Amino acid sequence: KTFIRPRHGCVFLWRLLADIVFIVDESTSIGNKNFQLVRSFLSSIVSGLEVGLTNVRVGIATYNDTTTARAYLNTFHDKEEILQFIKNLPYNRGGTKTGAALDFARKEIFIEQKGRRKGVQQVAVVITDGESQDDVTDQAKLLRRTGVTVFAVGIQNASKPELDMMASHPPESTELLQIAGDPKRTVFVGNFDALKSINKGIITDICTSDGKENELPCLTARKRENILRFLCSVSAACEDVQTDIIFLTSIFERIPAKEYQTMKDFMKSVIHKSTIGRNKVHFGVMQFSNDQQRVLPLNRHYSKEDMSKAIDEMQQVNKSTHTGKAITEATKYFEAIQGGRPDLRQSLIVITDGKAEDYIVRPAAALRAKGVVIYAIGVLDANPAQLLEITNSPDSVFNARNFDALKDLENRVILKLCEPTG
Ligand SMILES: [Mg+2]
Numbered sequence: 001k002t003f004i005r006p007r008h009g010c011v012f013l014w015r016l017l018a019d020i021v022f023i024v025d026e027s028t029s030i031g032n033k034n035f036q037l038v039r040s041f042l043s044s045i046v047s048g049l050e051v052g053l054t055n056v057r058v059g060i061a062t063y064n065d066t067t068t069a070r071a072y073l074n075t076f077h078d079k080e081e082i083l084q085f086i087k088n089l090p091y092n093r094g095g096t097k098t099g100a101a102l103d104f105a106r107k108e109i110f111i112e113q114k115g116r117r118k119g120v121q122q123v124a125v126v127i128t129d130g131e132s133q134d135d136v137t138d139q140a141k142l143l144r145r146t147g148v149t150v151f152a153v154g155i156q157n158a159s160k161p162e163l164d165m166m167a168s169h170p171p172e173s174t175e176l177l178q179i180a181g182d183p184k185r186t187v188f189v190g191n192f193d194a195l196k197s198i199n200k201g202i203i204t205d206i207c208t209s210d211g212k213e214n215e216l217p218c219l220t221a222r223k224r225e226n227i228l229r230f231l232c233s234v235s236a237a238c239e240d241v242q243t244d245i246i247f248l249t250s251i252f253e254r255i256p257a258k259e260y261q262t263m264k265d266f267m268k269s270v271i272h273k274s275t276i277g278r279n280k281v282h283f284g285v286m287q288f289s290n291d292q293q294r295v296l297p298l299n300r301h302y303s304k305e306d307m308s309k310a311i312d313e314m315q316q317v318n319k320s321t322h323t324g325k326a327i328t329e330a331t332k333y334f335e336a337i338q339g340g341r342p343d344l345r346q347s348l349i350v351i352t353d354g355k356a357e358d359y360i361v362r363p364a365a366a367l368r369a370k371g372v373v374i375y376a377i378g379v380l381d382a383n384p385a386q387l388l389e390i391t392n393s394p395d396s397v398f399n400a401r402n403f404d405a406l407k408d409l410e411n412r413v414i415l416k417l418c419e420p421t422g
Contacts, residue, residue: 018121019073020049021059021109024089025128027096028064034155035091038127051079057117058082059109060099063101064094069108098132098179102139102150104178110148115388130175134265137178137313144181152176176280185291196378241275244346245417246284248330251353251379258401260316263379265350266406268308272382273414282341284312288326299339318410325357325376327363327390333371346372347417350390354382362388375416379403 022042026035040405042060049056057073067186070089076082105124110116111238120300124143130152144150154176255263274281284298294314301307320326330348333390348367354376376387377398398413400406 004099007188012233018123018350019057019059019110020123020125021105023063023067023075023105023124023126024060024062024321025096025098026064026091026093026102027129028093029129029131029236030091030155031264032091038155039086039089041127042089042295043083046079046086049079051076051082053077058114058314059115059129059132060086060089060107061101062089062092063097063104064092065097065100066094067097067101067108068103069104069114070108072114090176096128096132097134098126098175099134099136099139100129100134102126102143102179105137106143106146110143110146120121122146124148124150126150126179127153127155128175128179135177140179140181145193150180152179159390177314180188190272212234230263242280242285242341244282244341244347245274246286246298246333246336246348247332248286248288248326248348248350248351250288250350250356252324254316254319255403257316262403263404264314266309266351266410268311269407269410269415271307271311272304273410274417276302276304276307282339283307284339285314286326286330286333287314288322288329289320290322292317293326293329295333296340297333297339321355321357323350323352323390324358324360324363327367329359331367334367341369341401347375348372349375349377349413349417351377351379351384352387352390353380354378354384354386356386361389364392369393375413377406377413378407379406 014104024038024042030038030083045373046058047057053060055073058071058076059073060070062070064066065253071085076085085177104122108114110122110124116122126327140150148270152175169218247264251263271283274283276283282298282302283296285294285296289293294317295309296310301310327348327350332338332345333347336342340346373396374391375396375398376382376390378384378387379400382399384397384399388394391397396416398409400409
């Protein structure tokens with residue numbers, strides 16, 4: 001079942017048909033206070049899901065030396081019941097046999113007799129401080145092999161020094177990776193207090209429409225929150241919207257190939273989440289350097305496949321310092337003669353590190369005067385003043401700390417692109 005709710009000319013599609021089992025570490029190392037935060041975390045996630053026997057089914061197991069099924073996938077019939085249950089979720093302390101818990105989940109919970117549905121997405125969310133006393137690798141593999149997507153939420157023991165928490169690869173992350181099998185499905189929160197801020201992020205980031213915060217199972221886009229994003233499978237999409245969108249990449253120092261690829265992936269992903277076609281959304285891409293430019297006009301491709309292919313074929317160019325000039329150049333590609341549809345809503349998305357050496361105020365104002373809305377995505381240490389000069393509106397400025405963080409902006413950018421102009 002697909003839920004569609006309109007929001008400003010965009011729709012959220014959340015394909016919330018899933019069987020989700022939370023596998024919760026209740027060992028002594030977690031501690032009373034932190035276990036209470038785990039309860040709140042679970043409540044917050046469950047609150048945001050369309051829980052019910054026909055939509056999202058939720059199961060819960062806790063484990064120490066042994067694993068206890070607290071709820072099977074067919075135990076609860078409604079959200080209130082399960083929230084009440086989570087409030088009183090027992091905490092018994094003890095050892096940490098994460099591998100055994102995964103084994104238990106596979107054999108005792110993710111089974112049809114206990115409510116597992118055929119043809120429905122199977123998800124396990126393991127919440128642990130990552131200090132298992134048994135091997136997790138093989139058991140995690142076995143569980144994944146039965147078609148269960150496994151997420152690992154790592155929680156750092158609050159007693160550990162903060163420095164450790166800041167490390168890019170905390171020791172516990174290895175175990176999380178073993179559990180989840182893919183770094184994209186690991187979430188590391190520095191400590192239990194950080195769970196609170198994730199909860200907040202869930203609710204505030206893209207789910208605040210209509211003021212009914214908890215009702216919307218959508219989740220934020222921050223890197224650490226992949227798990228939450230996945231659980232909601234939110235995809236924002238421009239549907240039934242006719243609009244022209246051009247990406248202008250203006251990155252001044254030569255960036256590593258990996259980051260260049262990340263930027264391409266970002267563009268492809270935004271395109272992928274939109275409905276493109278002759279009478280729908282058109283995309284164009286422009287890439288500038290000081291001595292060459294590459295332009296993919298708005299009327300070149302009308303399918304996602306062709307657009308993706310064209311982006312894949314883009315080659316990295318040397319540095320460019322003339323964003324102002326590039327914006328002026330972009331102006332003509334919004335015109336009808338170059339394939340634009342000036343009667344429709346038109347947007348330019350400038351991806352920049354904000355270090356233009358020419359004047360950008362006037363070219364940007366001229367383009368805006370033609371009715372084109374300009375968005376600026378600043379990466380790395382982009383100069384905020386310059387981003388604001390480009391857009392003339394703080395609401396149209398997005399910041400990505402680094403290239404990886406671009407990924408996190410997708411849904412927010414898409415929502416902006418599809419908001420009504422008036
Ligand atoms: Mg432990």
